[in-house]
Amino acid sequence: MKRFNNIALIGLVSSIAIISCKKYESLEYQVGKPLTIANQEQIDAYNPLKSYLDSVKYPKFKFGAAISLSEYVSKGVMYRLVNSNFNDITAGYEMKHGSVVRNDGTLNLTNVNNLLQTASKAKISVFGHALVWHSGQNATYLNKLIAPIIIPGVSQPTWDLETGANFETDAATNYEYNANAVASFTAAGQGAGGTGRALKITNTSVRTQDYDVQLFVKLPNAVVAGEKYELVMDVKADNAASYPTQAHVTPGAYKHWDFFGTISATTTWAKYTKQITVTADMATSKTIAFNLGKTATSFYFDNITVKKYNEKGSGNAGYSYFFTNPTAANYWTAQVVHSLSPLQNGKEYTIKFAAKGSVAGNIRSELQSTSDYSNNAFGTIALTTAWKEYEFKTTTTKADRNNFVISFGDYVGKVNIDNVKLTLTDGTANLIPTIDFESGVGAWGGYGNGSTRGLSAQGEGYGGAQDQIIEKTADQKKTLIANAMKSWISAMVDTTKKYVKAWDVVNEPMDDGRPYELKTGVGRVLPADEFFWQDYLGKDYAVDAFKLARQYGNASDVHFINDYNLEYSIDKCKGLIQYVQYIESKGAKVDGIGTQMHISIDADKAKIEEMFRLLAATGKLIKVSELDMGLVNKKKTPEATVEDLTKQMELYKFVIDKYFEIIPANQRYGITIWSPLDSPVSSFWRAGEPIGLWTEGFVRKPAFMGVSEALKGK
Known part of the structure; x- marks a missing residue:
């Protein structure tokens, strides 16, 4: 066996030697690069875009x-890339x-200043976007400015003897x-709690x-029969004593024997609380008499x-039913x-109920069939932030x-609702037995x-006395919003x-549907971040905005x-x-017009050319902003074909070529690529669509080549 192994080894070595001595001859056949790799190498061979x-x-x-x-500021x-x-x-x-803008109207510019300083060091200019828009607004703050004045529905005011300057004034x-x-x-x-003063009757x-x-x-x-009231006060006496109360129409004009009960005072301060329902015998009284x-x-x-008992602020307003919604979607x-x-x-x-909202807004009510979800609508409930009573009617069309x-x-x-009552309009029986949620x-x-x-919690119910809602006038709202615009822009x-x-x-x-109107x-x-300045300032809202930007910016700003x-x-x-012409007829200056161009590869090229013409x-600076x-029909990134990406490349080139061809040189301000990368599926903007010049992984796409070719020599 050992000898066999040696012979085999010698043969193997001889074979290797013969092969090693043979002259090398190259094969005629060569393996080419895959087309996709070759194409990517062609795209990657382009220089950075701005170099063209x-x-x-x-x-x-x-x-x-x-x-x-x-x-950007993280410098990743x-x-x-940018x-x-x-x-x-x-x-x-x-x-x-x-x-x-914060909810109190002040500005938090920390992040903005970080951006500006980072861009300045990189020698990159920053375009300001956007001063006045209907979306992306702190609508909470702006709506608060113009919200109605609400006077709580408490029938009687609160008195605290700490406010008495002297006895004669209080007595009067x-x-x-x-x-x-x-x-x-x-x-x-010497008042209750060891502070202030107290009224002393001897x-x-x-x-x-x-x-x-x-x-x-x-x-x-x-007071009115059926109303509920609450008396709260601090009492004491030098000697323990009890004393009754009477209802008087005016001081000395006796009406009823017992009003707020009999009070027992000791030699130390104690709080007395009494709640009553006004009877017919007490009605029309305006005075509490303490018989001492x-x-x-x-x-x-x-x-x-x-205060009114069962009213907000008394701590005894009862219960209501509440429901909350965190984000806006379809109403159903x-x-x-x-x-x-x-x-x-x-x-x-007929449906009757009281309701209020944490913010003003609309909700809807209806009678519905669970069999097919058809309904008869009662209508829209325009909520305010104060309790308000509502009544709606509808006629059923199914059994x-x-x-x-x-x-x-x-x-x-x-939203809080209370005192819900559903009846036949010609009947009295309530078909919703909870009524007041007590x-x-x-x-x-x-x-x-x-x-x-x-x-809800105890005390968050509706007591029956409505808050007084004083709406601001259109002129008042206009002044408040004009001041808010000035504060923001300046x-x-x-x-x-x-x-x-x-x-x-x-x-x-x-407007999209009425393109010659605002x-x-x-x-x-409206969504939570929308506020239409023009609805309060009118057609001149843009006139004001341009004048303010000119007043507070640099003289040479565009x-x-x-x-x-x-x-x-x-x-x-x-x-x-036409609106630009109107703005300038009112004395403001508009330097340029931006066209956004969020388009798809099937865009009408003839219309693009007509728009540029x-x-x-106009003679204005023009920016593709x-x-x-x-792709067609919002096709997502995984579905994109070579043909799709080729058409995208060609259209990017077409748009830039036509911009430089049609817009005169002295009017060409610039072009901004809105989404350099393809959009992630989690994005709010064209989610999951391949709209960029790079993939999400920072790989150049054919669109990058299209833009490069369009910029060459420009």
Whole structure:
């Protein structure tokens, strides 16, 4: 065996030697690179985009990118990509009103200043986007400015004797006493709790009748039968004593024996609380009489409060039913429901209830059939932030209506309802037995998009006396919103003017359906971040905005008006041009027009050319302000074909070529790529679509080559 192994080894070595001595001959066949690799190498061979611009010929031309502030200031891959390929950046959101303005109207510019300083060091200019827009606003703050004044529905005011400057003044307003009473104020620090003063009434001897010595507390309004009131006050006496109360129409004009019960006072301060329901015998009274004549001592009173019982602020307002919605969606995505026995067909029903919202807004109510979810609508409930009573009617058109439904999926906030009563219009029986929720929520339930619902806390119910709601006039609202615009623009522009030399002053003013008119929020339920300045300031809102930007910025700043779909709707393009003419007729200056161009690869090329010709004819600077490009029917990234990406490349090149061909050289301000990367599926903007020049993984796409070819020699 050993010998066999040696022979085999010698043969193997000989074979290797013979092969090693043979001359090398190359094979004729060669393996080529895969086409996809070759194509990618061709794209990757291009230089950074901005290198193709003739900086001598166009020294001021802005080739920009929209960025996320956090991605840019972190100086990661996106920072390096943008700095290599672009000379200008636009913050997609972080310079808008909603990002900067706090709920008290002050500005938080920390993030903006970080962006400006980072860009300045990188020698990248920053385009200001956008000063006045309807979206991306701190609507909470702006709506609070114009909200109605609400006077709580408490029938009687609160009196606290700490406010008394002297006895004569108090006696002339809220307090009186009869001739046998000796009245004064205690020294400071002798009131309830060892602070302030208290009212001191002395009875010098025991009287025949307790009413021979009386203190009167006068109410500004007469009480009404059925109303509920609460008396709260601090009392004590030098000697323990009890004394009754009477109802008087005016001081001394007796009406009823017992009003707020009999009070027992000791030698230390104690709080007395009494709740009553006004009887017919008490009605029309406006005075509480304290009868002090049976004990010879000094009586002390402090912190006297009379309020409606079951009213907000009293701590005894009872319960209500609440439901909340965290985010806006379709109105039917969050609902509360009370199941019913099937209602009669062809009958008119009436719903009555009280409701309020944490913010103003609209919810809806209806009678519904669970069999097919058809309904008869009661209508829209326009909530205010104060309790308000509502009444609606509807007639049933099916015999199986068996749910009362309130829909609130498009309302963001908390809603309280109380005192719900559903009846036949010509009947009295309530078909919703919970009524006031004092005994729980009963058959109420529901579902929704993260919504919650349930029984409110004690004291959050509706007491029956409505708050007084004083709406601001149109002129008052106009003044408040004009001041808010001035405060915002002046602070933002002045603070950033060292770095920011150009602004979208007004963004997206024109209506899509009526392209020669301004957008409006009237008649719509608005998302939480929308506020239409023009609905309060009128057509001149843009005039004011441009004048303010000019007043508080640099004299040489460039000011744009910007809108979308100008290449899709030529009428909208013409409407925007007409509005620019109107703005300038009112004395403001508009330097440029921005066209957003969020397009798809099937865009109408003839309309793109027509748009550029119309814009060029204005003589204004023209900017392609937000260029990005999707596929047909919003096709997602994994579905994109080679043909799709080739068409995208060609259209990117077409748009840039036509911009340089049609827009005169002295009007070419620049082009901004709105989405350098393809959009992630989690994005709010064209989610999951391959709209960029790079993939999400920072790989150049054919679109990068199309833009490069268009920029060459420009």
